[in-house]
Amino acid sequence: MNKGVIRVVLIDPNEESRKTLQRMLGSLNNLWLADVCTAYSNAAATVAESPPDLTVIVMDNNPEEALGVIAGIYKVVPDALVLPACTAALIQPDMLMRLMRFKTAPVLPLPTEMDQLIKAIEDQVRPGAQDQSDSSVPKLVAVTGASGGVGCTSLAVNVGAMLARSHPNQSVALLDFDMLFGTVDSCLDLIPERTVMDMLRDLDRLDQTSMRQILLSDESGLHVLPHPVSMEESAQINPEALRRMVGMLKVSFDTVLIDCSKSLQAPDFIAFELADIILLVVQLDLNNLRNSARLLSLFRQPEFEWGDKIRVVVNRYGSHTQEITPRRAQEVLETPISWQIPNDTATYSAAMSRGRPIDVVNPKCPARKVIQDIVETLAKPVESGSGPSNGATGPKIPFRSKTRSRF
DSSP, X not given: OOTTOEEEEEEOOOXXXXXXXXXXXXXXXXXXXXEEESSSTTHHHHHHHSOOSEEEEEOSSOHHHHHHHHHHHHHHOTTOOEEEEEEGGGOOHHHHHHHXXXXXXXXXXXXOOHHHHHHHHHHHSOTXXXXXXXXXXXXXXXXXXXXXXXXXXXXHHHHHHHHHHHOTTSXXXXXXXXXXXXXXXXXXXXXXXXXXXXXXXXXXXXXXXXXXXXXXXXXXXXXXXXXXXXXXXXXXXXXXHHHHHHHHHHHHSSEEEEEEOSSOOHHHHHHHHHOXXXXXXXXXXXXXXXXXXXXXXXXXXXXXXXXXXEEEEEEEETOTTOOSOHHHHHHHHTSOEEEEEEOOHHHHHXXXXXXXXXXXXXXXXXXXXXXXXXXXXXXXXXXXXXOOSTTOOOOOOOSSOOOOOOO
């Protein structure tokens, strides 16, 4: 596990508040939501079995029973850190006095905002739990496009493989979120023995070692989580379990890349929400740019506000099918172009047929140089004001998340 990861257990029998807190906790970069208890019964035993850095317990469902759980936690884990949460209207002097005797953290009022939750966690985590450099902060990068065939999977595969190969000290995972028609495994000539379904089924029993055993590894050191084998399985995916899985992988690897589908399914929105950067792959033709502009418009809606995460990558620049100049494309998209990958059909075709990244097939091809620049942008330490090349202003990739409270 990465240094500085805060391991958290959430106890909340209320489905509405539990889902919201799961989303909020899961969006924090160096926090691992290790377990979620949906009932007060056996919650203390769960905490005792593998004591977390912090236990968050929502008391709304039954304050008296919740106090009993807290007492049980301190009985078996005397040095536990417990953060109680409760609707403000239910906070009573007697409850506060009993919590003070337990020496819990101050009560977190519900509903809460992300900044309040972060402050409550930062005030209580053990010294040193967040003592990590910016360069080791996990990053999640979603790769998407407005239509199939623009090169999203190719970009995700080559960025992942080149990042793993050129920075062997950084762990890199690539998740195939095109649950129906994903091709990440075939692009790397990998035969999936286990898939995302195996990880979701065993989520409650996974540790760092067993999690990595599910992922495939290619010769570059890239770890790959393939899509489900059968289409029927994709319909069985629980979005909240998938969100939790991504959160666990996010704190287990230095960089996590997600190859999204192009159909805007639930897994894609989870990837967009949790991502620090969204690489939007476009081609300079009228239809693709028009749909890319529509997709960007969606990302900028108030309920998402993902516009600041976007980095536009032009693929197949210089192709004979190119209809629009980069300058005009920037005007249409109302977003700067961060990278332009030259067209190189021969190299990409050879890479696809051999199941190898382009830096192995043709190390001197111009496209490799641009992808290496993307890799270096993702790999370098995050500093104030730093960002991608080509003049684009990059987002900081911090402990804090921009995800809004959904209470």
